[in-house]
Amino acid sequence: MLVFASSDKGGTGRSVTSCNIAFHLAQRDDVAYLDFDFGSPTAGAIFDIPRAERGIERDGLHTYFTDGITDPRHLDVWHATDRADLRGANVRAGRLSFYPGEMGGAEFAISDTATTRCAELLTRLDQEYSVCVVDLSAGRSTALEMVLAATAQPMMRAITTRWLVFHRWTRQHIVAAHGLVYGERGIVEIGASAGHDPEALRDAIRFVRIAVPNLKEHNPGQTAAQATWLFTYDEELRKLAVDKRLGKSRVLGMTPVEPVLQYREQLISDSDVSTKIANHATVEAFRELAARLSDDAVWEGM
Template identity: 55%
Template sequence: MIVFSTSDKGGTGRSVTSCNIAYRLCAGGRSVAYLDFDFGSPTAGALFEIGGVEQGVPEKGLHSYLTHGSEPVARVDIRAATDRPALRNIRSRTGQLVLFPGDEGGAEFNGIDDETDAVVGRCITLLAALEQEFDVAVVDLSAGRSLAMELALRATASPHLSSATVRWLVFHRWTRQHILAASGLVHGHHGLLAGAALWGHDKKKFLENLRYVRTAVPRLNKSVDGVYRGAQAAWLTEQNAALKALASRHLIGATSLLGETPVEPVLQWREQVILDTDVANKIANPETAAAFDELTARLIDTEYWEQF
């Protein structure tokens, strides 16, 4: 399975949620590749707390491979390389968890040029190889209508990946602005669906393999210090209903939702993988870990995707 994580805006929780899904897939016994396709800001190493890789690698990163064919592509065994003891010491039932980092001081592709077909070809070769080697390959795309998004669309339209299971996850925060932006990214004039059709995807099938993830959703019955009360509680309930209606009108409502994550103080202060030890030590909220577990279970549940 190949999973593309995308969003129209930065700050949606796309990368940190994708990292947590990758970790929980690994903790459940699956082998997972995590590809940092955020070429302009390759910081997945920081999320996994790998010293020296926080902003990519000095050579043989994904950008170098795609643009120049530099091989072999750098790969980092996350559990062996992480500076975080609790993540490093997880052993039982776990599968592989491998980071394919971007290039240090990386940059987005400048545009379409004569080398584009070669870049797409290298991307196809890489994704096809990883789809065979790993149970799941999570590809974290840069925000917006980037060339990374176009590259993913063109590569997955190739006959070489026709037998692969491909999922698209679109992340957005639970606000008016983010709902509109997420809808535009998918349904807009230059959005995912238009790009999918342009490069040969079947739009209906493509949409069937796309779901939304809402992040940092407030719990209506709780505030930082207890329970929302009176006018504040009524106002929040009203706004939540208005957001649900807005999402439905813009075709990103509950019927196309993979799941949501709650507001989590740990992730507001420090983007990281939430471990069971964080919950046991009462640092992270159990609702957050449960949300990541639910997203992970639904992502790999074939029946869940077939019911839509």
């Protein structure tokens, strides 16, 4: 299965959430995480791999697409991470392989060669890993266009492909996420012109709401007026989401507000919860996202 992580805006928590999803999937399956955010690779920092914090120096994904190398480098996250609590935490975990981007990499021009190489790489990795999570850069990037063209090629038709669109729970983000999927030069339109069936493509897209405040939680610092406003506005956002076709049936899940992630993008492990640094609800949300991502019933056509 291939999973493409996209978002219209930056700072939506796309990378940190998809890293955490990959982390949970890898507890029982072999998972590859590909950093297709060519302009600013950050996943290395989230996995806490110092030597790949801002991408690696050579032979990464960028060179694979631009310079014809056949084997882009990858790192075993369990071995390369500086997080001692991740190493050996689960002796039966699957592999978690990280394919980093490169320092000083940049977006490159899309070409037939790049598209073919993309299809070849994704097909090859899908044969090896149960799940490949591909982190695309924000907005309508070359990476987005390239993977849409690649997945439309005949050799990739049989591969299960799922799309995640991350957005925060604000009016602007909802409108932007709608535009990225359904709008002009959006995923569905670009996909259709690349040869995808628009309906099938729409059915393969789910939204992930990031940092959604929990209004039911008791908050002693809040005035009655604030609480009423929040409830009313939350209801309005829900209506807007339904209008914009981002309603509940198209949502894979949501993540709560997590103070740790507001300071530092990282994997949230069980040990972060047991030391009471991170919230239990956050780990549960990531786990749920991972479970629903591989649950076929969630992805049945509408």
